[in-house]
Amino acid sequence: MPQTASTPKDQLVEFVRLRERIDDLSRALLDSATPVFGSVSLPTPNVDAAPELAFIRTASWLYSHYKEVGRVSVKFLMERPAVQSLPEIRAHERLVHALRTWSQHTISPAPGNHDRAILKTCSDWFEEACAVLLPSSDEDWRQALNVLLGESCAFISQLTKQVEDIRADDARPQICQQWEDRISRDWPAHRFHEIVSTVASDMGRSTIDPVALFRRSENEIRRVLRITNESDLEFAARQCIERVLLTEVSKLLPITGRDIIDVLGVEPGQKVGELLQEARRLYEERQCTPEELLDRLLPLVGSA
Structure with a gap:
């Protein structure tokens, strides 16, 4: 040297x-x-x-x-x-x-x-x-x-x-x-953002923030792009992003138990957990805003 x-x-x-x-x-x-x-x-x-x-x-x-x-x-x-x-x-x-x-x-x-x-x-x-x-x-x-x-x-x-x-x-x-x-294979971040936005829209999940999702899963998405044998890199990126959306985002609800207590007037306890489980089912059935999800839960408050 x-x-x-x-x-x-x-x-x-x-x-x-x-x-x-x-x-x-x-x-x-x-x-x-x-x-x-x-x-x-x-x-x-x-x-x-x-x-x-x-x-x-x-x-x-x-x-x-x-x-x-x-x-x-x-x-x-x-x-x-x-x-x-x-x-x-x-x-x-x-x-x-x-x-x-x-x-x-x-x-x-x-x-x-x-x-x-x-x-x-x-x-x-x-x-x-x-x-x-x-x-x-x-x-x-x-x-x-x-x-x-x-x-x-x-x-x-x-x-x-x-x-x-x-x-x-x-x-x-x-x-x-x-x-x-x-x-x-080292794409700029904005190219991934565009694919995330397209995939989320195609899957009916337009409320997803593409920048936030990519930041959270960047290492995994880039790793897949580095090692894939798929010649169509955009196809490989889309496959990976779809998997992330299915496995990661499905776990996230736009509301919490505190929203059920404060907005729907439910007392803290087992009923809040039951309503959260039902909220997950409704949200996976159709993505929506927090306000819409609470409206869909409202008829269930008395029976949950």
Whole structure:
């Protein structure tokens, strides 16, 4: 790996140079001329700003590269056998994800939970990078920033090497086809939203929020699209979304027991549960608004 510079500003310049290099290589290698990263909407961080702010913005900026604009190609290149033997490269990608979560979201660490694992990943790295569990001084943050950018340059250098190795590989056409196939299956979210909206309408479930449903089931829907052998990807996506609608949404009622108590005047108790069961049957029979469902339940209040 190349020697990295000694200041955050020089390291940032080196990262940008390496990013442009790998993008140029992938554009030349792939028939689709797709860059590994391309354009990142977040502004380039000002590493000369207050060190804590510079660190947080840099972590988010790197996350945008690895997990957003570069998510397909970065994952593909990290699956190359040579990278699988480099734990520090895989650890850096996981670290950036953890740092972004730790710095941008409220976490509630408790023994054994996911937030605890995020905090431990970050604190272990801080201890190694700047000899503190969590930075507090400008010196701590500046040192952490410098180490993070140095690791990011090593990370992108290794990805660049994988692209260069693919170019020289006897199986280059097959590897590039696999790479292109991954890219072609990575649809933007709005395309899935359109399919969800169409499927929901076709199934008589026009009250479904397509954006909310996709967010809830995005990992499963994208996974199916990645692994399916179906040549018609839109057909495969529709099949998966139909299954999600049938198995997930059918469990959700637009009303709760509190609505039955407050609107229909039913006393808390067994009758509320019985009416909820009947509400599910009515709702699965025909989707409707909360108000309509309560109206359909009203004649049953006395007999439930």
